[in-house]
Amino acid sequence: MSSFPLPQLTRASAPLTREVSAVNEFGETTTVSIPAERALTVYVDKRELVTLMTLGANPELLVLGFLRNQRLVRSVQEIESITVDWEVGAAAVKTREGIANVEERTSKRVVTTGCGQGSVFGDLMDEVDSIVLPEARLTQAQLYGIVNAIRLQESTYKSAGSVHGCALFRSEEMLLFVEDVGRHNAIDTIAGWMWLQDSEVMGGADKVFYTTGRLTSEMVIKSAQMGVPIVVSRSGITQMGHQVAQAVGLCAIGRATNKRFVCYSSPQRLHLQPELAGPKVRPATEPG
């Protein structure tokens, strides 16, 4: 790191679930938890940039990662401070020297796979060719360790549903687990956190990214952007996700539950240990 200090961040907090009244199939009025969802309007140097809808667990890291993944900021040292105030639903970002051409760089809209942050997509696809992912391998035993760690993780999902979870692993060690109502928020939050760590520790080479959501092109691109060459999901992959994963040599593993998985790309990064897979019994019908 250079002589610049890390950005100053508030630690705004707010309840992650709320109780609402509901009626169940027995006609009983019950109380159920639903995830919180709040608007966070991001101002960069007093200029309104975007409004993010978020669970609100880590708003400062979310904003930092959003700026990074949108490529509006190239270095964490460009940020002087991020101040979040839930009273007014605002995140004030102060940069050291401003962001050049912010108007132009946020203007192109692409509505992507059910999951916005559209402006990022067109630009990033142009840059995919320049991404070189580090050598890295994962063993099947480590993959099972990751799936098991996620299974055991306490979460807002378990108590309230309706959120996506993402996690960053070093081999099978979970470094960070993030949930949000939008899965892009979750991965952006992880990107923000990684940016604050020492870059020697936090290089992507030995990292694995886990998401409960589908492996869409955006998820694959964002993982590649963070230098993380292996992505695991309990869900499947889309065609664009598959194409991007192949283009950048990222190992995309989907349908990872219990002992099962499908490796869609770069299988050479996965050290197979089929003897750990257990007996060969599969349900009759299943999506690929």
Added chain:
Amino acid sequence: MSSFPLPQLTRASAPLTREVSAVNEFGETTTVSIPAERALTVYVDKRELVTLMTLGANPELLVLGFLRNQRLVRSVQEIESITVDWEVGAAAVKTREGIANVEERTSKRVVTTGCGQGSVFGDLMDEVDSIVLPEARLTQAQLYGIVNAIRLQESTYKSAGSVHGCALFRSEEMLLFVEDVGRHNAIDTIAGWMWLQDSEVMGGADKVFYTTGRLTSEMVIKSAQMGVPIVVSRSGITQMGHQVAQAVGLCAIGRATNKRFVCYSSPQRLHLQPELAGPKVRPATEPG
């Protein structure tokens, strides 16, 4: 309907799945299906508006419903034709008299619950107060009929995973089932289809909207926009979805699988028949 004819639509088609090679947990190389995902750039009167990432099953209806749900077009009769050409990934929309202020009306971006189409959100929230949903009720038996019809539906999801499904029901009769890689595309496609039907048949009063995705604010708003007062999902609800449903008096039913469900709002629209719910056995842990 007035004297204007309905818009002329092409019927562009393209494969909905593709086969890719993958490696499973037994170390076997297998072929699996993944959903197709293609870019469709929408031009309105030769002006580029947006690029949608879509499965591609019903691109003309998707574009029609997108224009409607973004409130860029107020009447189907404003559209003269929609011509989709998958060779170039383009949808050419020809209007009869142009769209006023299209620049201004598509400029405001809000990144919402993991699911973009951001510009719609701010504007629509302003209009929520003006929505008056028709009186309508659904019986618990009809709700079970809906859940069962979805269970039996052949789908890209069953063969390839990674898509969201939406359906429009008249009571428990399925009128239309649509899948897409983005769930907003699926609901927009249904909106486009409804717009082409005779408005006397296609009023929302006796309709029910089903989605495999979460009940986010956008899903609730879009359903309300279509005049459909009851929404059913196998997934849960977010806080904003809950707030909007309560504000417009929409009956939001989530966690609908087998005989189970949770009605989050306007339970008076649901005619409860608890005797149909079966024995009262629930798993120990479950999200609300």
